Amino acid sequence: MACNTTPIDSYVALNESTPCTGSSYTPLPGLLxxxxxxxxxxxxxxxxxxxxxxxxxxxxxPAMRSAINLLLATLAFSDIMLSLCCMPFTAVTIITVKWNFGAHFCRISAMLYWLFVLEGVSILLIISVDRFLIIVQRQDKLNPHRAKIIIAISWGLSFCISFPSVVGWTFVDVPARAPQCVLGYTEMPSDRAYAMMLIAAVFFIPFSVMLYSYLCILNTVRRNALRIHNHAESLGLSQVSKLGPMGLQKPHQLNVDMSFKTRAFTTILILFIGFSLCWLPHTVFSLLSVFSRQFYCSPSFYITSTYILWLSYLKSVFNPVIYCWRIKKFREACLDFIPKTFKIFPLAPGRTKRRIQPSTIYICSETQSVV
Known part of the structure; x- marks a missing residue:
């Protein structure tokens, strides 16, 4: 990991490896x-x-303290800490082109950065597995108590993975190469092994598991939609009249709990897409930094690292916007926090009748089918 300390090529080495001695770099223009x-x-x-x-x-x-909302609150908390503990120091370094916070804080900032990023990724992974179990396996095992235990375990694992960067178990130096501590080039096998473990924990493992989960979920949704279509065609008008109003309402009543738990799927899928777009470039950048001396010592490394770090921070801003856009209860609760004097437009009265959507019909036979 590396961060810059001066606008020239001098640096303070924290170990014996100095891969870019005498190399130059190109900072961003002042206006940019x-x-x-x-x-x-x-x-x-x-x-x-x-x-x-x-x-x-x-x-x-209290009504909002469901298992998934506790997970979303933990994800929000990790993004808050990332915004407060890491982003301001990066912003100061970008404008001054100089790391003013010392070599030791370089290690601490690196540890905090990876800690909060790992926790956020862990929460997305947990939510994805929970959706997979509910929709594909038809197993709803996550309750608020278990969610709190899983959250505590995820914080512990994230801390254990990120902690080596602060105690000197990894290659860290402070050259003028990036606006904050990032993974840097090293030829030591132990440092490369730790870097690969960190990159795998942050991106490769969560991305693979989440991608598999969502592909299985989408396949289940497709199969259930086909079953619903075939079942609707085979159901005659006489059979519909025999069911009566109570018979038609029975599938929705039996599946109201499962329906509630699957509404967040599209929202979580959007969060997964945002995570992939923000972190795939950072992953490629980190791999090249660790294994390619030519890339790490190139004059354009500083500019590249600035863009990549900005994109990785964008995810912490992206999440609350998605919550308010996609989750009605969060949107209504957000409006409650706004003082009445700032509410320019009055709230429109809600619909008295809900639209019936094909996706809310879950039972096609005696076996329950969840979409």
Missing amino acids: RRLFVTIMVFMIAVGFFGNAIVCLIVYQK
């Missing part, structure tokens, strides 16, 4: 640096206040 910092200040504000509202909603409203 100011633009980046302005955007990052806005991202810090949105990341903090947006995610704080999510946490407050779950904390203040």
Whole structure:
């Protein structure tokens, strides 16, 4: 991992490896640096206040303390800590082109960065597996108590994986190569092994598991939709009249709990897509930094690292926007936090009748089918 300390090529080495002695680098132009910092200040504000509202909603409203909402609140908390503990130092370094916080804090900032990123990824992974169990395996085993235990375990694992960077078990130096501590080039097998483990824990393992889960879920949705279509065609008008109003309502009543638990699938899928878009470039960048000396010592490394780090921070801003867009209860709770004097438009009255959607019909035979 590496971060810059001066706008020239001098550096403070924290171990004996100095792969880029005498190399030059190209910083961002002054106007572009100011633009980046302005955007990052806005991202810090949105990341903090947006995610704080999510946490407050779950904390203040007992009805919102379901297992998945506890997981989403933990994801929001990790994004808050990332916005407060890492992004401001990166913004300062971008504008000054100088690491002003010392070599030891370089290690601490690296540890905090990976800790909060790992925790956020772990929560997305847990939610994806939970959706897989509910929709594909038809097993709803996650309750609030178990969710709290899993959250505590995920924090412990994330800390254990990120902690080696702060105690000097990995290659860390402080050259003028990036606006914060990042994985840097090293030829030591132990350092490369740790870097691969870190990259696998942050991206490869979660991405593989989540991708498999969502492919299975989408396949289940497709099969159930086909069964519903075939069942509707085979059901005659006389059979419908025999069921009566109570018979038609029975499938929805039997599946109301499962229906509630599967509404978040599309939202979680969008979060997964956002995670992939934000972290795939960072993963490729980290691999090249560790294994390619030519890439790590190139003059364009500083500019590349700035763009990549900005994209990785974008995920913490992306999540609360998705919550308010996709989850009605969060959107309504957010409006409750806004003072009445700031509510320009009155709330429109809700519909008295809900639209019937084919996706809410889950039973095609005696066996329950969840989409």
